[in-house]
Structures are given as C-alpha cells and as structure tokens.
Amino acid sequence: MDKLLIRGGARLAGTITISGAKNAALPILAGTLLSAAPVVVRNVPQLNDVATTITLLQSMGVEVTFDDKLAIEVNAGNVRERRAPYELVKTMRASILVLGPLLARFGEAEVSLPGGCAIGARPVNLHVQGLQAMGADVVVENGYIRARTDRLKGAHIVFDVVTVTGTENLMMAATLAEGETILDNAAREPEVVDLANFLIGMGAEISGAGTSTIRVRGVQELGGTDHTILPDRVEAGTYLVGAAMTGGKIRLNRTSPEHLEAVLLKLREAGAEIQTGDDFIEINMHGKRPVAVDIRTSPYPGFPTDMQAQFCALNALAEGVGTITETIFENRFQHVLELQRMGADIQIEGNTAVCRGVDKLTAAPVMATDLRASAGLVLAGLTAEGETLVDRIYHVDRGYERIEEKLGQLGAEIKRVRR
Numbered sequence: 001m002d003k004l005l006i007r008g009g010a011r012l013a014g015t016i017t018i019s020g021a022k023n024a025a026l027p028i029l030a031g032t033l034l035s036a037a038p039v040v041v042r043n044v045p046q047l048n049d050v051a052t053t054i055t056l057l058q059s060m061g062v063e064v065t066f067d068d069k070l071a072i073e074v075n076a077g078n079v080r081e082r083r084a085p086y087e088l089v090k091t092m093r094a095s096i097l098v099l100g101p102l103l104a105r106f107g108e109a110e111v112s113l114p115g116g117c118a119i120g121a122r123p124v125n126l127h128v129q130g131l132q133a134m135g136a137d138v139v140v141e142n143g144y145i146r147a148r149t150d151r152l153k154g155a156h157i158v159f160d161v162v163t164v165t166g167t168e169n170l171m172m173a174a175t176l177a178e179g180e181t182i183l184d185n186a187a188r189e190p191e192v193v194d195l196a197n198f199l200i201g202m203g204a205e206i207s208g209a210g211t212s213t214i215r216v217r218g219v220q221e222l223g224g225t226d227h228t229i230l231p232d233r234v235e236a237g238t239y240l241v242g243a244a245m246t247g248g249k250i251r252l253n254r255t256s257p258e259h260l261e262a263v264l265l266k267l268r269e270a271g272a273e274i275q276t277g278d279d280f281i282e283i284n285m286h287g288k289r290p291v292a293v294d295i296r297t298s299p300y301p302g303f304p305t306d307m308q309a310q311f312c313a314l315n316a317l318a319e320g321v322g323t324i325t326e327t328i329f330e331n332r333f334q335h336v337l338e339l340q341r342m343g344a345d346i347q348i349e350g351n352t353a354v355c356r357g358v359d360k361l362t363a364a365p366v367m368a369t370d371l372r373a374s375a376g377l378v379l380a381g382l383t384a385e386g387e388t389l390v391d392r393i394y395h396v397d398r399g400y401e402r403i404e405e406k407l408g409q410l411g412a413e414i415k416r417v418r419r
C-alpha cells in the first residue's frame with residue numbers, strides 16, 4: 001500500500017498552481033445526469049473521489065471522454081441504470097449527489113446509504129425529507145434509498161441545519177421540478193455557487209445561490225454547457241498552512257482569495273504576511289514560528305471544518321495555547337491522537353481541542369484516518385525532526401492532486417513509497 005515518507009525541516013518556498021475544487025467537481029459531475037445533451041467540464045482535478053464519481057456515472061451508462069487538458073466531456077444521453085451501488089457509494093459519501101438528478105430526470109433512483117469519511121454520523125435525512133417535500137415516494141430499505149415520482153413538484157424547504165450536499169442535491173432536483181422551489185437556510189459555500197452557475201449554463205433558472213435563500217424555477221429539460229470548475233480553497237489553505245508552519249514563503253497561482261477570508265484572517269493572526277491579487281495568494285512567514293490561534297468551525301463564510309485538522313497541526317508547534325472548536329462534525333479529532341504520537345500536547349475537551357504548542361514535533365509512523373486529518377499529518381511531518389511515514393494515504397489521494405509533487409516543488413522532502 002502507498003505511504004508518504006517525509007523528512008521534516010525544509011522551509012517551503014516557491015510557486016505552485018492550485019487545482020480545481022473537489023467539492024465542486026463532485027456535484028457538477030453528478031449534475032451532468034440532468035441533461036441528455038453533452039456537457040464539457042474543465043479544470044477537473046485528478047483525484048480518487050473524481051475517479052469514483054466517473055466510475056459511478058459510467059456504471060449507469062454515461063459516456064465520459066477525457067481530453068489531455070483536465071477537461072472531460074460527459075454524455076448522459078443514454079442512462080441505463082438509475083442505481084448507485086454500495087460498492088461505489090461506500091468509499092465516497094458524495095455519491096448521494098446522484099439521487100436528486102436521477103429522480104428529477106427519470107422519476108426513479110436507487111442509491112446506497114453512504115459511507116465516506118469516518119468523522120461522525122453524517123446522516124442524509126435532510127436530502128430524503130427535501131425530496132419527500134417535493135412529492136417523491138422515498139423508502140429506505142436494505143441499506144438503499146429508493147425514490148420514485150411522476151414529476152417532482154416545487155416546494156418550500158427550510159433546512160434544520162446547513163448542509164452543503166443537501167442543498168446541492170435539492171437544488172439539482174428542483175431544476176426539473178414543476179413550479180418553484182425555495183431552499184431556506186441553504187449552504188452558501190462557493191462550491192454551491194459554482195454548481196448553480198453550471199446548472200444555469202445548462203438552462204436552469206436559479207437565483208440566490210451564495211445566499212441562504214435559493215430559488216429554483218423548474219424547467220422541462222436542460223441542455224449542454226461548457227463549465228470551468230473553480231479553484232480548490234481547501235487545497236490552497238492547506239499549502240498556506242504548510243508555509244506558515246515551516247516559516248516559509250510561497251505563492252499560489254490560479255486560486256481565489258475571496259473564498260479563503262476566514263482562513264487568511266487566522267493565518268495573519270498566526271503571524272503571516274499575506275498578499276493577494278485576483279487569482280493569487282502570497283504568504284511570507286519570514287522564518288518565524290507561528291503564534292497559536294483560536295478557531296471555531298462553522299458553515300461558510302465561517303471557518304471551514306475542512307481546514308480544522310491543518311490548523312491543529314499548526315497550533316501543535318505554535319507559540320502559546322490555541323483552542324479549536326469543531327461545531328459541524330462530532331468525532332473529527334482523530335488526527336489529534338496521531339499528532340500526540342508526534343509529541344504534540346493537545347487535550348480534547350468535548351468538541352474542543354486545547355493545543356499547547358511544543359518547540360518541535362518528532363517524526364513517527366502515523367495513520368491517516370480521513371481526508372483532512374491526513375493533510376494535518378502531512379503538514380506535521382514537514383516540520384518534524386526525522387522521517388515521518390504516513391500510512392493509508394488513499395485518504396490523501398481522495399482530495400489532494402499529486403500532493404508529493406506539489407510539496408516537492410516547494411522544496412519539501414517528501415516521496416511516495418510502497419512498503
């Protein structure tokens with residue numbers, strides 16, 4: 001099995017280009033099911049989760065053609081299967097995103113209950129309730145969600161909690177429903193906006209994406225489009241934290257600073273000098289040790305839960321004490337146990353991790369437990385004394401495109417090994 005071997009100590013320096021956003025690519029690829037016309041999607045990141053989504057689409061009869069410039073053409077003109085089997089869904093919770101599009105276009109869908117990251121219960125009740133409110137018959141039996149409808153009907157849906165994929169699933173379903181759907185307390189993440197723009201390109205009538213009220217007026221059918229996926233803000237944030245932890249100076253090209261405000265604020269608090277332009281971010285730590293920061297995760301535009309593990313790693317070796325409160329997912333502190341094995345002084349009290357920065361982390365064999373936890377461990381390895389071996393990096397490969405190459409470009413000593 002592949003592992004990452006990291007020799008800590010190098011200060012990150014140089015320039016890299018940020019990839020397309022995983023969390024936009026997945027719903028957009030699922031959204032291609034809404035139309036019989038060919039669709040081109042550009043800036044698609046080469047990630048395990050994207051490969052899983054493409055395999056899922058192909059298993060339904062969708063034709064996917066790859067071009068060499070990260071563009072793919074998807075043709076869902078001939079969908080034979082309206083089913084997402086457990087074997088595919090279990091590795092990636094976002095497979096639930098095919099439920100809304102399949103049901104809206106074909107009037108039937110069967111999707112396994114998802115697995116995915118082991119970061120808490122992560123139910124899909126709000127996806128199911130929303131589709132029921134739109135008139136679908138939905139039953140959950142034998143581990144599958146089975147849904148049927150003649151045609152979905154517009155509805156007013158108020159989400160109990162802000163859910164990103166829940167908002168996306170219902171927004172997609174509503175594009176082909178009869179009448180208007182209003183989604184209240186909707187997720188405001190940039191990836192929701194990117195999906196809305198993609199759907200609008202296909203002819204959907206959507207307004208308010210990026211606010212907490214999204215309105216969708218259903219149309220009879222959607223057509224083709226050519227869409228470029230927005231940059232991955234979590235990938236960008238992860239490399240910025242790496243620079244801050246190593247006292248480095250890096251530049252990220254093809255990124256979107258306006259989507260990283262909460263993260264940039266915390267990096268500045270940690271002592272980083274940051275410059276931004278329309279599509280780049282430069283960070284300079286001037287060789288200093290970071291100062292510990294307090295963080296509370298919340299839905300966008302708040303501090304993203306997907307950046308929490310990376311800041312835990314930063315606090316682990318920062319000057320002072322920092323608290324990290326996780327409000328979105330219970331059980332999202334598995335990286336803390338591994339960081340402790342590298343010498344970190346972190347105590348978990350309920351949903352808060354209290355980190356007392358140590359002067360140096362020390363290398364250890366560590367195990368990735370979920371996607372972002374694994375990023376935190378890689379960053380810790382960059383600073384640790386000695387060689388850190390990160391196991392189970394298929395988690396890293398779900399969400400980071402060629403992480404060892406990009407970190408290598410920035411001067412880190414990191415390689416992929418098979419042992």
Ligand code: UD1
Binds near residue numbers: 163
């Ligand atoms: C998405 C992101 C993930 C990110 C998360 C929170 C994708 C593919 N994944 O995950 O990277 O960490 O948003 O920003 O975009 N909930 C319910 N019932 C539901 C759905 C959700 O109670 O039906 C709860 C969850 O348990 C959680 C909260 O809502 O406590 C937010 O989860 P949600 O936004 O749905 O996460 P995902 O969309 O799965």
